[in-house]
Amino acid sequence: MIGDFLVLKKMRGGRTHQLMSVALMATAAIGPMVLAPAASAQATGERNFNIPAQSLGDALVTFGIQSGMQVTTNGVPLRGVQTGGVKGNLAPAQALSQLLAGSGFTFRINGNVVTLERAPQTADGSIQLGPVRVEGATGTSGNGYGDSLTSDRLATEGTRSYAPAGASIMKGGKSLLDIPQSVTVVTRQRIDDQNLITLTDVMSNVTGVAVDPRVGGGADFYSRGFQMSSVQFDGVPTYRSTMPSGNTFSASTAYVDRVEVLRGSQGLLEGQGTPGGAVNLVRKRGTFEPQISYTARAGSWNHFGGIIDVGAPLNDAKTLRVRAVAEYDRQDSFIDIVNSKRFTGYLALDYDFDPDTRFGMAASIGRKRSVLDEGLPHFSDGSNPHLPRSTFYGAEWSYNDVDEEQYWADLEHSFNSNWSLKIAGNYSKSRAHELYLTPDNSVSPTATTVARDVWKTYDGTRTFGIDAHVDGQFNLGQLQNEIMVGGSISRLHSIEHLAANFGAYPTDLYNPEANIPEPTSYSWSTTYLFQPIIQKGVYGMVRSTLGPATLILGTRVNWYKAVRATSTFSQDGVVVPYAGLVYKLTPQWSAYASYTDVFNPQRSLQANGDVLPPVRGKSYEAGIKGELADGRLTTSLALFRTDQVNLAVTDVASGEICGGNYCYLPSGKVRSQGIEVEVNGEVLPGLQLSGGYTYNHMEHIEDFASFISPKHMLRLWADYRLPSSLSAWSLGAGVRYQSAQERNGFRNSPYTVVSAKIGYALNEQFDLSLNVDNLLDETYFTTVGRDYYGSPRNFMLTLRGKI
Known part of the structure; x- marks a missing residue:
């Protein structure tokens, strides 16, 4: 592994090498720090609270949203406990005291984190309320807050749960209800x-999402039959060109706290509103308490990797916090010659200017x-x-080199x-450099050979995105209103750069030759x-609540311009x-319904050289959601319909005249x-379950269309921690099923992939787990059109530790 890393360092990209060095040095330097805990005044400023009488668990979720603080129960059971609620302008500590009145619980506050505790009892069994501790005011420190205490009040790290407190994909933290x-x-x-190492791994296990591998690496994601055209980081969309295989679509999860996936159009707050939905990666933040965690893994096909993750406050007041993550991963493949070596470095800083103002910045390199x-x-x-699953139609000299840098900044x-601002x-x-061979997509059933094209490509992409919005709340009599106004660009x-020799390397269909001479010139080339x-766009949204009903109205006005070669497309004021x-x-429980328009500009070319017109349509959804067991379990049922026009369909009849492609x-x-x-979430004590079923029917009402969506999809995973004296052991199992897919007249077969896991806690610091994917060794194709085999049965042994 060390030798492989040294080879990586010597490869092209001097600036990337410098950034990698900085990330590694930062991780190594922060790791051994022992920093004194300290103060925060988060609990002292007044906030407007309006929390009705309900279960204490649900009330604490609402308290976290309205106070902007992270609440942890620290394992305290809340089942059956009720609260009388709280209303008015109060300091968070005062509001929480009222919520907990008569419940038998007390709390302590450290920085942005509230920890619930049982109130002590006297000798006769009566409850004796001890003093509430707002830690940091005296320079003291608490612990027992879990592994990750950050400024992200919806952070999932350290919760040991599959049920989130909410989601930030709609801007601002909201309960899923x-x-x-x-x-x-x-x-x-x-x-x-589940050992989900990359974003592609995550999306392959999300309800209703189909994954389509890209030629050149990475993957595209489809939901409800439509492509998700962008990936957000912390709510800001990041667009990519059609070719690069950078971290946007194959991102490491090493520095990710959670992945939020919205199905249905997201045009209001994103602008590019595909009906497939949106993906939001929420990054890890600097921690209020020092922590170090590390991961080592080894698996099938010489798969080895490791992660070091360090977080800590950098001053006594804990107003300056850092997070540094470094990951290395290398693996061969069940496919001949195919292999990968990957490094990811991440460094983040968060600074509280005062209790009401936070600034964060981060950088990553891949x-x-x-x-x-x-x-x-x-x-x-x-x-x-x-064909055998090990079949490889490339050459020994094939390569795919990708370098990416990403930078983030935010101010809250x-x-x-009642009013706040976020920018x-x-x-x-x-940068992606590639040299590879591609076989013809289809050959005659009587053929014994197949033609191969050689491609040499370079793709350089720079993206920039910024979003700013103001949130506020006000009451008009009994009508409670939340308003958000913002803009983005x-x-x-x-x-x-593309160069190719078409049909230059024919080979035996069943025994392809990889030891062939590398081309020195190309018969065709072009640049796009x-x-x-x-x-760019401006948007506004109002949420008005009267009793149990909340009406949400919003609109966005878009301006769009795309210039490609000699073709220009623009639309103003959409x-x-x-x-x-x-x-x-x-x-x-809540019932809901929603409607939105679909507006999705496209970049693909028609045979006449024009850019395709934008996808337009309408999207409807209605359903019911539940947050049960004091928020430890979430569930939903949704009915949806989307009508749209101008979806891009491959023009086979015109031939491969668009840059060597259709x-x-x-x-x-x-x-x-x-x-x-x-x-x-937790369906039974110790049993975490994540599962979803999707039925999706697609049809063309007018003219023609080409579909990729399976009609049936099931995603299921469960993990059970054994009780009592066996609690060091855990067992996991999962199923991924999807029915046949169709594209351009071709169809693949349904498949079912079964996975399993066994875990053992060696002690409080170390956990060991063995994951088996494709336990029954199902042979299947992951997509249709260009066939890619799914991985055969494989194993991964993982050791995780923390300090």
């Missing part, structure tokens, strides 16, 4: 239990050196050649208890330049309306509709 769309949150605990699988052909009649300020931005730069600059793609209704049936046509009216059911 209050979001009138389908949202899945993959928590840090689930990421670790470097990958690999030989990729470019897929397999199928027969032109749609049948399967039954509370003007008073967030990101910048990224990626994103820019993408991309240059693509996006200079630039600009999207209005995207949004409407939603949430009705609280009980404190634990051009596209705008489709007619396409309808996607169906039902989704999902559950996440």
